[in-house]
Amino acid sequence: MAIDPAALRSHHRLLVENERSWFASGASLDDAISKAALAIDERGKRFSHQRRIPKQALQEARNALLLAKEEIKNARDFDDLPLIVTDRLRDVYRTGALYAYDTALRISYYLDLLPTTVYLHAGTKSGAKALGLSLNKPSLAMSELPSALRGRPAHEIEDILCIYKDQFKQNDEDVNAPGCA
Numbered sequence: 001m002a003i004d005p006a007a008l009r010s011h012h013r014l015l016v017e018n019e020r021s022w023f024a025s026g027a028s029l030d031d032a033i034s035k036a037a038l039a040i041d042e043r044g045k046r047f048s049h050q051r052r053i054p055k056q057a058l059q060e061a062r063n064a065l066l067l068a069k070e071e072i073k074n075a076r077d078f079d080d081l082p083l084i085v086t087d088r089l090r091d092v093y094r095t096g097a098l099y100a101y102d103t104a105l106r107i108s109y110y111l112d113l114l115p116t117t118v119y120l121h122a123g124t125k126s127g128a129k130a131l132g133l134s135l136n137k138p139s140l141a142m143s144e145l146p147s148a149l150r151g152r153p154a155h156e157i158e159d160i161l162c163i164y165k166d167q168f169k170q171n172d173e174d175v176n177a178p179g180c181a
Contacts, residue, residue, distance in 0.1 A: 033062070033066055035106070049099070060092045072084055116142070119138060119158055120135060123162035124158050124165075127163075
């Protein structure tokens, strides 16, 4: 089964753009950091990737990241943000690589610092493995991806690798077919 590009555009891309707009329109960097760290959407609901993280851990993460506000504000590009988040949350319970990436990405929407490489973590790493891509570094350059994916933004490719990882595993012969992306 090939990826349905119409479904991706009509449903998932809309969700991503809504999330991006929600964070980009924040009142301040403090507001963006707080919403990102608490993993809450425009309805005040928790994002699904972070649903299992205890509320107290999210509050600790928010407090730690607010203390790092100047460092976050001075980030040169997206690559700085996951490093800052990971470093500041090293001792915060249940805030691993996926939380760090998601939080950094949401903050990046406010700062307008989108990723230019595809970060590998959790499901994204499984999708990359199923495509036979290199897993020996934390992210993939756009040139390392199948040509059908290269025209998309890096954060969208990250989602595609995660969402379609099982289909990539089952249908690796179809991955480079024109209907893939």
